[in-house]
Amino acid sequence: MSASAVHSLWTSAVGPIAKIDAPKIEYAQLAPTLIVVGAAVLGILIEGFVPRKSRYYAQLFVSSVALVAAFAAVVALAADGYGTTKAGIAAMGAIAVDGPALFLQGTILLTALVGLFTFAERRLDPQVHGNRVDSFAAQASSVPGSDGEKKAVKAGFTTTEVFPLLLFAVAGMLVFPAANDLLTLFVALEVLSLPLYLLCALARRKRLISQEAAVKYFLLGSFASAFLLFGIALLYGYAGSMSYATIAQVVDGTIAEVDPALVNTMGNDVLLLVGSGLLIMGLLFKVGAVPFHMWTPDVYQGAPTPVTGLMAAATKVAAFGALLRVLYVLLPGLRWDWRPVMWAVAIVTMLGGAIIAITQTDIKRLLAYSAISHAGFILAGVIATTPEGISSVLFYLAAYSFVTIGAFAVVTLVRDAGGEATHLSKWAGLGRRSPLVAAVFAVFLLAFAGIPLTSGFAGKFAVFKAAAEGGAVPLVVVGVIASAIAAFFYIRVIVLMFFSEPKPEGPTVAVPSPLTMMAIGMGVAVTVVLGVAPQYFLELAGNAGVFVR
Amino acid sequence: MNPVNYLYLAALLFTIGATGVLIRRNAIVVFMCIELMLNACNLAFVAFSRMHGNLDGQIIAFFTMVVAAAEVVVGLAIIVSLFRSRHSASVDDASLMKL
Numbered sequence: 001m002s003a004s005a006v007h008s009l010w011t012s013a014v015g016p017i018a019k020i021d022a023p024k025i026e027y028a029q030l031a032p033t034l035i036v037v038g039a040a041v042l043g044i045l046i047e048g049f050v051p052r053k054s055r056y057y058a059q060l061f062v063s064s065v066a067l068v069a070a071f072a073a074v075v076a077l078a079a080d081g082y083g084t085t086k087a088g089i090a091a092m093g094a095i096a097v098d099g100p101a102l103f104l105q106g107t108i109l110l111t112a113l114v115g116l117f118t119f120a121e122r123r124l125d126p127q128v129h130g131n132r133v134d135s136f137a138a139q140a141s142s143v144p145g146s147d148g149e150k151k152a153v154k155a156g157f158t159t160t161e162v163f164p165l166l167l168f169a170v171a172g173m174l175v176f177p178a179a180n181d182l183l184t185l186f187v188a189l190e191v192l193s194l195p196l197y198l199l200c201a202l203a204r205r206k207r208l209i210s211q212e213a214a215v216k217y218f219l220l221g222s223f224a225s226a227f228l229l230f231g232i233a234l235l236y237g238y239a240g241s242m243s244y245a246t247i248a249q250v251v252d253g254t255i256a257e258v259d260p261a262l263v264n265t266m267g268n269d270v271l272l273l274v275g276s277g278l279l280i281m282g283l284l285f286k287v288g289a290v291p292f293h294m295w296t297p298d299v300y301q302g303a304p305t306p307v308t309g310l311m312a313a314a315t316k317v318a319a320f321g322a323l324l325r326v327l328y329v330l331l332p333g334l335r336w337d338w339r340p341v342m343w344a345v346a347i348v349t350m351l352g353g354a355i356i357a358i359t360q361t362d363i364k365r366l367l368a369y370s371a372i373s374h375a376g377f378i379l380a381g382v383i384a385t386t387p388e389g390i391s392s393v394l395f396y397l398a399a400y401s402f403v404t405i406g407a408f409a410v411v412t413l414v415r416d417a418g419g420e421a422t423h424l425s426k427w428a429g430l431g432r433r434s435p436l437v438a439a440v441f442a443v444f445l446l447a448f449a450g451i452p453l454t455s456g457f458a459g460k461f462a463v464f465k466a467a468a469e470g471g472a473v474p475l476v477v478v479g480v481i482a483s484a485i486a487a488f489f490y491i492r493v494i495v496l497m498f499f500s501e502p503k504p505e506g507p508t509v510a511v512p513s514p515l516t517m518m519a520i521g522m523g524v525a526v527t528v529v530l531g532v533a534p535q536y537f538l539e540l541a542g543n544a545g546v547f548v549r
Numbered sequence: 550m551n552p553v554n555y556l557y558l559a560a561l562l563f564t565i566g567a568t569g570v571l572i573r574r575n576a577i578v579v580f581m582c583i584e585l586m587l588n589a590c591n592l593a594f595v596a597f598s599r600m601h602g603n604l605d606g607q608i609i610a611f612f613t614m615v616v617a618a619a620e621v622v623v624g625l626a627i628i629v630s631l632f633r634s635r636h637s638a639s640v641d642d643a644s645l646m647k648l
Contacts, residue, residue, distance in 0.1 A: 140630065141630065143633050143634050144634045145634075183608075183609050183612060186612070186613075186616070187612060187616065190616045190619065190620070194619055194620065194623045197623055197624075197627060198623055198626070198627070201627050201630060207634070208634060208635070208645060209645050209646060211627070211630055211631045211634060212631065212643040212645055212646065213646070214627045214631075215576060215627055215628060215631050215640070215643055216643065218623070218624055218627050218628075219570075219576065219579055219580065219583070219624075219640065222580075222583045222620055222624065223567075223570050223583055223586075226563075226566070226567075226583055226586035226587055226590065227567075227586075229586075229587060229590040229613065230563055230586070230589070230590050230593065232590075232609075233559075233590050233593040233594050233597065233606075234593070236594065236597055236605065236606060236609070237556070237593065237596075237597035237600070237601075240597075240601035240603060240605075241603075241605065242605055242609070259601075259602070261600050261601045261602055262601070264600075265600065265601070297646075298646045301646055302646060
């Protein structure tokens with residue numbers, strides 16, 4: 001060892017270290033997401049420090065205030081002109097603040113608020129040991145049927161952690177359709193998925209099915225996100241950047257600076273095609289389109305019904321938002337390659353969902369397959385690749401999410417001794433026993449079927465019109481056929497409810513608290529208003545239909 | 550060594566992981582295969598980062614590690630609760646909802 005080596009353990013810097021620029025964060029433009037994340041963190045602190053008896057009220061208060069405040073922030077941004085006259089790219093290029101992002105964020109926040117009401121419902125089950133109970137397990141870690149579970153129920157435990165979990169999931173959903181680089185897309189996907197995996201496992205009744213649904217959702221969901229991540233890796237390898245705008249420029253060949261490494265990779269179409277294929281596959285999984293739909297019926301059936309409603313409505317809105325942005329902003333230069341693929345996916349999704357739904361005997365599975373076929377209808381609008389395509393998809397998502405969350409809220413009301421009576425045979429004659437509940441459910445089913453004067457008709461009309469003008473007439477024909485098939489099983493449920501004899505030991509309809517009444521009421525109101533007078537909302541979606549790049 | 554070789558290795562690892570997810574029965578092993586796929590992605594990110602001479606890929610690798618860790622927390626909790634109520638972690642046994 002030389003002498004100099006001993007004395008070279010440290011050295012002084014030659015000059016002052018160059019300053020690292022702090023990232024610039026536009027807090028005002030990011031306010032909706034930040035409010036929801038902040039409230040979720042506050043919810044965790046409430047779990048830690050507030051006495052057990054008052055946690056439920058504290059959590060419900062914090063969550064509803066946060067969702068309303070975040071919605072107000074979205075409205076304020078829109079009133080400020082974001083989305084219509086200007087658009088921003090915030091947080092160092094990570095998040096876009098434009099029309100589609102704000103429109104979808106507003107939709108997600110409102111459906112999450114409705115979902116929150118169904119989460120907080122505590123009047124459906126009779127009181128247990130003098131405590132009101134909600135739809136969630138007393139203690140998720142206790143083994144179903146064990147002494148530990150009985151003790152937890154007797155002590156009146158409730159899983160109030162569902163509220164912060166809901167807020168975290170909503171935060172992920174808010175970022176997902178606004179993500180403007182691939183890393184943000186991936187992180188948002190995980191932030192929205194991980195709380196949902198947990199929420200699926202938390203049912204109070206039928207816990208084995210609930211846990212099974214959670215395992216299936218978790219394993220398949222992470223499998224799909226691994227594919228999405230590999231797709232991101234290949235796209236990064238192709239373009240040397242994560243930003244949507246830069247990758248789109250590399251795809252178009254209009255990028256200004258080309259370094260030698262980029263010259264090597266940007267000629268490699270395998271990286272681009274395989275990468276975007278894997279990326280779109282991961283998104284189609286979240287959307288629930290047909291080759292990747294296998295998880296949907298099991299997870300929708302097994303999860304607690306309020307969670308199913310939230311997943312079916314808000315997750316689908318967020319996932320379609322992300323898919324739209326990826327196809328329209330990241331890969332517009334590749335549309336001659338992805339359009340045929342999406343054509344095929346849309347056709348099998350519309351027909352597959354509608355045909356398999358006919359054979360279902362469980363109302364939640366039926367609604368799951370109906371959700372799959374609706375994903376196909378929305379994909380028809382996505383394929384249009386026109387401004388009308390964007391705005392019709394936005395409108396459809398807003399209309400559809402309220403119908404869905406309302407329908408699942410009605411499902412929570414029809415109960416027998418074992419909890420919710422989801423088997424279709426038990427719904428026979430419901431219209432004679434509880435005409436109001438059956439009538440409300442009929443309105444939702446008619447909206448799913450796309451009967452005029454409901455929001456479903458306005459949405460389907462807008463999407464099919466955009467698809468036809470975008471040159472996809474055969475797709476519209478298939479869509480109309482699929483709608484006719486789907487109308488058959490929706491009408492069948494209505495006939496079952498109103499024109500068959502009620503069974504003597506049939507289910508009862510629980511009288512809910514004002515929370516669920518508000519949820520169902522909002523669902524009906526939006527369904528009817530968007531159906532009777534869709535013009536204002538179509539214009540709103542039309543004004544919001546431009547992506548920023 | 551040519552960084553492209555690391556890409557081949559990443560693709561190979563990813564394929565091994567995906568095959569494992571499809572053919573293994575134990576939920577824990579399936580989950581480990583998913584982790585292998587995520588790590589294969591990490592290797593690809595780092596290799597591409599080296600090829601392009603920018604640091605984006607290495608930063609993403611860190612994010613992926615954090616996400617994978619969060620996924621382990623959530624996933625093990627779900628799998629352990631399933632195991633405790635059924636005394637089996639086989640994904641073939643979880644078939645209560647099959648039609």
